[in-house]
Amino acid sequence: MTLQEEILRRRTFAIIAHPDAGKTTLTEKLLLFGGAIHVAGAVKSNKIRKSATSDFMEIERQRGISVATSVMGFEYKDVKINILDTPGHEDFAEDTYRTLTAVDSVIIVIDGAKGVEAQTRKLMEVCRMRKTPVIVFINKLDRPCKEPFDLLDEVERELKIGVRPLAFPISSGTTFKGVYNLYEHNISLFTSDERLTADASTVEIEDISQPVLNDYIGEKFANQLREDVELVEGVYDAFDREAYLRGEVAPVFFGSAVNNFGVRELLECFIRIAPSPRPSTTESRPINPDEAKMSGFIFKIHANMDPNHRDRIAFMKICSGVFERNKNYLHVRSGKQLKFSSPTAFMAEKKSVIDFAYPGDIVGLHDTGTFKIGDSFSEGEKLKFTGIPSFSPELFRYIENADPMKFKQLAKGVDQLMDEGVAQLFTSNLNGRKIIGTVGQLQFEVIQYRLEHEYGAKCRWEPISIYKACWIESDNAEQLADFKRRKHTNMAVDKHGRDVFLADTSYALALAQENFKDIRFYFTSEF
Ligand code: G4P
Numbered sequence: 309m310t311l312q313e314e315i316l317r318r319r320t321f322a323i324i325a326h327p328d329a330g331k332t333t334l335t336e337k338l339l340l341f342g343g344a345i346h347v348a349g350a351v352k353s354n355k356i357r358k359s360a361t362s363d364f365m366e367i368e369r370q371r372g373i374s375v376a377t378s379v380m381g382f383e384y385k386d387v388k389i390n391i392l393d394t395p396g397h398e399d400f401a402e403d404t405y406r407t408l409t410a411v412d413s414v415i416i417v418i419d420g421a422k423g424v425e426a427q428t429r430k431l432m433e434v435c436r437m438r439k440t441p442v443i444v445f446i447n448k449l450d451r452p453c454k455e456p457f458d459l460l461d462e463v464e465r466e467l468k469i470g471v472r473p474l475a476f477p478i479s480s481g482t483t484f485k486g487v488y489n490l491y492e493h494n495i496s497l498f499t500s501d502e503r504l505t506a507d508a509s510t511v512e513i514e515d516i517s518q519p520v521l522n523d524y525i526g527e528k529f530a531n532q533l534r535e536d537v538e539l540v541e542g543v544y545d546a547f548d549r550e551a552y553l554r555g556e557v558a559p560v561f562f563g564s565a566v567n568n569f570g571v572r573e574l575l576e577c578f579i580r581i582a583p584s585p586r587p588s589t590t591e592s593r594p595i596n597p598d599e600a601k602m603s604g605f606i607f608k609i610h611a612n613m614d615p616n617h618r619d620r621i622a623f624m625k626i627c628s629g630v631f632e633r634n635k636n637y638l639h640v641r642s643g644k645q646l647k648f649s650s651p652t653a654f655m656a657e658k659k660s661v662i663d664f665a666y667p668g669d670i671v672g673l674h675d676t677g678t679f680k681i682g683d684s685f686s687e688g689e690k691l692k693f694t695g696i697p698s699f700s701p702e703l704f705r706y707i708e709n710a711d712p713m714k715f716k717q718l719a720k721g722v723d724q725l726m727d728e729g730v731a732q733l734f735t736s737n738l739n740g741r742k743i744i745g746t747v748g749q750l751q752f753e754v755i756q757y758r759l760e761h762e763y764g765a766k767c768r769w770e771p772i773s774i775y776k777a778c779w780i781e782s783d784n785a786e787q788l789a790d791f792k793r794r795k796h797t798n799m800a801v802d803k804h805g806r807d808v809f810l811a812d813t814s815y816a817l818a819l820a821q822e823n824f825k826d827i828r829f830y831f832t833s834e835f
Pocket of ligand 1: 325327329330333334447448449450451564565566
């Protein structure tokens with residue numbers, strides 16, 4: 309197969325959802341269709357349940373599972389599908405944001421009873437920023453759900469994206485009859501027993517005005533469906549794939565993941581319309597996937613489960629060319645040539661050594677602490693991929709050494725954990741103290757635990773009251789200097805030496821923005 313053919317048959321995407329909407333269940337059903345697993349239940353939930361926030365063994369166990377399920381590849385009808393898993397727990401949202409930098413499209417799962425929830429709204433902002441094409445799957449139709457038109461309006465309003473239903477549900481809850489497929493013109497009939505295998509019962513109905521529809525779903529629901537479909541066709545424009553690819557319109561499907569219902573329709577449509585690997589941006593030029601030379605970047609680093617081996621797996625997304633085992637590549641940041649003797653790929657829950665990988669694929673690289681998120685690899689060109697952001701953290705604490713004999717271990721541990729993107733480190737200009745910023749409470753516990761178990765260091769947290777950290781920049785050197793002098797006690801530097809303003813309150817931030825018009829305040833920063 310040519311490089312071009314390999315590229316065209318690849319779909320790399322992530323499923324995002326508010327916790328409990330059914331992401332894990334849907335992932336599993338997709339793998340079932342792909343033949344990657346044969347019975348449901350093979351992919352364990354990787355979510356760290358809220359009740360387990362203090363159970364470190366649980367965190368460790370879950371971390372292990374999430375390595376295994378970080379990337380799941382499978383083939384379906386000659387299409388190579390790569391699903392990138394995202395952590396369910398909102399404290400790991402930043403990890404999710406970064407994973408979104410490595411995908412070409414996204415499926416959003418929404419609970420039909422709850423509608424659009426907070427986490428989904430946040431994740432959609434990242435998709436919108438990156439113009440990522442999204443497909444919406446409204447789940448749990450076997451439970452009483454909101455009205456389909458209300459759900460469609462809610463998605464449009466809350467996620468700020470146009471919608472176009474490609475399937476339409478026939479009732480929900482105990483009277484759920486099935487889903488009408490608006491582009492294939494057939495009906496999938498719902499049977500409520502949980503289906504563990506990948507067969508679905510559909511009936512072709514070319515014309516829903518035919519009385520035969522009544523035989524399948526009863527007159528009342530048949531009439532309702534006829535009305536609904538007429539309304540859909542009247543209200544919504546025909547599905548426009550280009551608008552979907554531009555991230556302007558989201559096709560919407562309905563189903564019940566746990567019953568494996570509506571999933572086939574979703575998958576069939578997905579392989580047809582979802583984009584194959586798209587060009588990537590770098591500081592110097594765009595990179596097309598079909599360029600002959602290999603390039604890629606690291607978007608995720610995962611620590612080893614075994615505390616005795618402090619090695620890690622770095623996940624590289626291939627952006628162009630063919631990646632080959634045992635071939636030398638330039639690690640752009642260090643300027644060193646590196647080759648990998650055992651790069652891994654992930655097929656469902658199995659990890660195996662691969663010889664080749666193509667654009668869109670994710671390769672696991674063994675890392676002994678050399679790599680950082682955002683690192684680029686190439687065949688010589690000094691590429692720096694852009695658009696791999698770190699987000700302004702929301703929770704802050706001073707980190708203190710609790711064991712004076714282990715100063716070095718602590719420094720090394722903190723350094724490596726920051727490279728993994730677990731949290732962000734700032735150094736206060738006021739007193740030189742180190743501040744850790746995270747997006748969730750749980751990360752402080754994870755850091756403390758991992759420092760102790762992986763690096764033999766002990767840390768202590770001390771409170772600091774900060775509302776937000778934002779990176780600042782200005783072309784007006786005088787104003788910048790003035791700002792830094794006045795705000796001296798609130799200034800810090802990040803790991804790369806960039807200036808960061810630690811605003812005490814939202815008011816202080818608004819005031820600073822108001823009074824220093826030439827200063828740009830950034831809430832995300834490139835790695
Ligand atoms: P997440 O990864 O998005 O957090 O959600 P997950 O798939 O784990 O699903 C959350 C819960 O919702 C699970 O129940 C799951 O079985 C259920 N679920 C998923 N899809 C559907 C659906 O289509 N209909 C119904 N009725 N339920 C669905 P749980 O009780 O939390 O876990 P479990 O013990 O059933 O595994």
